[in-house]
Amino acid sequence: MKRFSLFFFTALIFLSIAASLPAYGQPSPTPTPAPKTVYIRAGHLFDGTGDKTRDNMVIVVVGDRIQSVSPAGAASVPAGAMVVDLSHATVLPGLIDCHTHLGSRADRYDEIYSFKDTPFQSAFAAVVHARKTLEAGFTSVRDVGSLPFLAVDLRNSINEGLVPGPRIVASGPPISITGGHGDLNNFSPQTRVSMFPEERDFAIADGVDQIRHVVRSQVKYGVDVIKILATGGVLSKGDSPGAPQFTFEELKAAAEEAHMAGRKIAAHAHGTQGIKNAILAGIDSIEHASLIDDEGIRLAKEHGTYLVMDIYNDDYILGKAIEFGLPKENVEKEKMVGRLQRENFEHAFKSGAKMAFGTDAGVYPHGDNAKQFFYMVKFGMSPAQAIRAATSSAADLIGRAKDVGTLEAGKFADVIAVTDDPLQNVRALENVGFVMKGGVVVKNVIAGKL
Numbered sequence: 001m002k003r004f005s006l007f008f009f010t011a012l013i014f015l016s017i018a019a020s021l022p023a024y025g026q027p028s029p030t031p032t033p034a035p036k037t038v039y040i041r042a043g044h045l046f047d048g049t050g051d052k053t054r055d056n057m058v059i060v061v062v063g064d065r066i067q068s069v070s071p072a073g074a075a076s077v078p079a080g081a082m083v084v085d086l087s088h089a090t091v092l093p094g095l096i097d098c099h100t101h102l103g104s105r106a107d108r109y110d111e112i113y114s115f116k117d118t119p120f121q122s123a124f125a126a127v128v129h130a131r132k133t134l135e136a137g138f139t140s141v142r143d144v145g146s147l148p149f150l151a152v153d154l155r156n157s158i159n160e161g162l163v164p165g166p167r168i169v170a171s172g173p174p175i176s177i178t179g180g181h182g183d184l185n186n187f188s189p190q191t192r193v194s195m196f197p198e199e200r201d202f203a204i205a206d207g208v209d210q211i212r213h214v215v216r217s218q219v220k221y222g223v224d225v226i227k228i229l230a231t232g233g234v235l236s237k238g239d240s241p242g243a244p245q246f247t248f249e250e251l252k253a254a255a256e257e258a259h260m261a262g263r264k265i266a267a268h269a270h271g272t273q274g275i276k277n278a279i280l281a282g283i284d285s286i287e288h289a290s291l292i293d294d295e296g297i298r299l300a301k302e303h304g305t306y307l308v309m310d311i312y313n314d315d316y317i318l319g320k321a322i323e324f325g326l327p328k329e330n331v332e333k334e335k336m337v338g339r340l341q342r343e344n345f346e347h348a349f350k351s352g353a354k355m356a357f358g359t360d361a362g363v364y365p366h367g368d369n370a371k372q373f374f375y376m377v378k379f380g381m382s383p384a385q386a387i388r389a390a391t392s393s394a395a396d397l398i399g400r401a402k403d404v405g406t407l408e409a410g411k412f413a414d415v416i417a418v419t420d421d422p423l424q425n426v427r428a429l430e431n432v433g434f435v436m437k438g439g440v441v442v443k444n445v446i447a448g449k450l
């Protein structure tokens with residue numbers, strides 16, 4: 001007995017000494033280098049906090065965050081420092097798209113791919129789409145619907161530095177009623193696509209109990225936000241965009257569960273009644289909001305609900321998408337909804353509803369996100385207001401206002417630049433020439449050699 005414990009005592013000492021020494025052959029740990037400092041010279045700066053630009057500013061970036069923003073005269077740039085010269089450009093906060101589907105492709109619409117493809121094909125496409133989105137100047141996105149749990153995995157892979165892409169606020173699959181916008185309708189009952197039958201694919205839920213279960217399951221697997229389908233849709237079959245899906249009680253249960261878990265919840269809603277149900281149920285943003293009426297606008301203002309109205313993609317759907325084989329039923333639905341959505345966007349904005357930028361990327365090609373700015377200006381916003389919808393307001397909606405959305409000390413150094421003046425011509429944002437995410441330059445065609 002005594003010898004036994006002595007043996008253990010000796011072994012313990014040996015092990016603790018071994019643990020405190022560097023392993024044989026490994027270099028001794030080097031001290032972590034001081035975070036890199038970069039000085040960005042901005043000819044014009046739109047920082048996202050207001051509607052104005054300031055000229056000749058310097059942004060000091062230390063590591064992945066902004067240390068200071070000040071007039072060039074007040075900033076001392078040490079000799080030999082790393083300087084990004086954007087003195088001929090307009091510098092803005094990284095843009096934010098609150099409604100994307102990074103796993104979706106805009107070059108095919110046939111539902112047969114739901115049966116032919118494995119989820120990995122969506123994932124490979126998503127890696128390509130993430131990079132295109134980032135290079136277009138969108139340094140943050142909210143993904144509001146993909147296969148389980150593609151957006152979560154993509155978010156994690158980007159955060160690990162494995163693949164390039166924007167910061168992602170990830171949802172799971174959109175939650176749908178049986179036969180609703182998120183279900184695969186009009187196929188034989190013998191046909192089904194199901195990866196996780198025991199969890200009903202984390203998507204289809206009927207009744208309050210199933211909704212609570214699906215929301216909890218999505219939270220369990222790491223989503224940042226819940227997406228629910230409160231009305232029919234345009235690109236689904238056998239349902240009407242105007243018709244409510246889910247009862248008020250069901251939507252309320254979803255919002256309660258999401259909020260209890262510290263998550264926000266977004267509702268897809270085209271139809272007038274479904275929009276009101278969702279707002280009254282406590283949902284944080286209404287996606288599409290196509291047929292919103294005065295009462296819906298009043299309720300949105302009263303409840304502080306954001307409207308995320310995707311008013312660019314109509315042109316793509318009624319053009320290229322038809323070429324790519326979009327079925328007639330969906331074309332007709334888009335024709336019905338698209339024009340009204342644009343009119344209602346203008347009316348809702350002028351009535352004072354909160355608006356955040358969201359485009360439904362994936363319905364049209366990823367990387368073209370900035371094309372929507374032109375339409376937002378055409379339908380009532382000033383360029384500055386449209387840009388703020390995609391920066392400070394979007395950051396507020398996605399719950400990341402302390403990190404992104406404006407160029408201020410303490411925020412992530414998510415910075416973009418364009419050579420033309422976007423406050424004169426908002427289409428300048430369709431050609432972003434410089435992108436920095438978290439202090440790292442990911443694209444530069446205008447700042448000269450760094």
Ligand SMILES: [Zn+2]
Pocket residue numbers: 099100101144145360
């Ligand atoms: Zn969508």
